[in-house]
Amino acid sequence: MSSEPLVRLENVGMRFGGQQVLRDINLNIHRGQTLAVIGESGCGKTVLLKLIIGLLRPTSGRVLFDGRSLFELSEAELTRQRLRFGFVFQMAALFDSLSVFDNIAFPLREHTQRSEAEIAAEVRQRLQEVGLSPMVESKKPAELSGGMRKRVGLARALVMNPEIILYDEPTTGLDPVMSDVINELILQTHKRRGVTSVVVTHDMRTVEKTAHRVVMLSPLSSLKPDEPQILFDGDLASLRACTDERVSRFVRGEAGPLAFAG
């Protein structure tokens, strides 16, 4: 395993109009690691994921993927680099107008010269990997349950054999049993493929089950100007033992004393 991090964020800041969301984030994500990013809603977790894959350009600092800044690459090279990522969106982001089969086959048709028979075999293999039967192939996304949509989203993210998978709140909106199925899939995908994974979540069961390392972000509005935005960075054992009140409260799922004020 190379010691060079796969993803490196250097003093990254992100601002939308007048609102600063991320400030001076420094983070290395190592190959083969599953990193969970936790934090309250609005702390910039999803923005962080979109910066890593180059969907957003940081307003300060830089994001390096495999040693190169994505925004210094040509359009064609950027596209090639993005195919090394898999992105599982919060609401799956399946293309409404396409069937499940066509959704999963989409990147294969766009970027490979494979025959339709080879594509069909690949799609079925990916469906099997996420525990879905071939019966769902012809269905449109609107006909699927939330859990099935997330699994199709994962199958689509896996189809190009990515080196890193980004999960945006993978269990949000699912019942506990389906959440566990998704957590198990994240774990199995990592074990089988050895991919680097970044899981943005506020579900501590996902963290417990899948993460090697945890980073907790804080919303800037609840920090002093010179306080770092990363409240915690360490493994699960250190997370449980963390004495920072804000971190331990989040881990226990308790509202703070000021949560209902004013």
Place this chain on the structure above:
Amino acid sequence: MASVAQRQDGIITSLGGAVLEFVEAWGDVASFAGSALWWMFTSRPSRGTLTPNFYQIGVRSVPVIGITGLFIGMVLAVQSYADFMKLPGMRGWLGVAVNGSVIRELGPVLAATMLAGRIGSAIAAELGTMRVTEQIDALICLGANPIRYLVVPRFLACVLLIPLLTILADFMGVMGGAFIATQYFGIEPYEYWTRSQQEVGLWDIGTGIFKSMVFGAAIAVISCHRGFNSSGGAEGVGRAATDAFVLSFVAILVLDFFLAMFFNSVYARLWG
């Protein structure tokens, strides 16, 4: 004195802000259009993305444009007939008025307006929904350029099919007008058609069709741009759909004025 100066400063600042906002907004639309044109000429869209758009934009617009074209021609004949009756010897000129109006103005503008209403809003709503549900982000993550995949097929469908829809609107309008004039008001068909033939020619048909292509391009660019830039959930998508129609309609009328001026000056230079 100080308050008057402050008020003037305030007015100048707001005016400057509004001008900057306007330039920025239309600069963004122009850059979006440039990007669509670049992708159109550098990468051929697949048949799979073209066919559904051509069907939706072209085939499904036929009934509504045919019916509205027919009735516009008929209404024009009814309204013009009363005026022409007041002038002795002018009955035969009714065909010129109806056919000239339909072919030069009403056909292209009607086809474009119907397209803006039926398709412009739908494009903005569809792309807006794709934006707010992160489907456009998903396309980018899967290595597909959303302009090439989503905008180019819609742009081509609008620009290439609107001339056919305009010809349909022209034809139905001319037939509707002729039916009312000859069958209802009893104008001699020979007189009606001969006068029209003398005054309305290929130049009028050609400029009308050219104008419609400009309108089609404007509808596609404005509608796709509004959809791409929508935000704020269902409310944002609704706003994008409304904006797409209103801005397209305004653009059609403004462009129509400038194109009419342009073609009139060209005509005067060539044959005037």
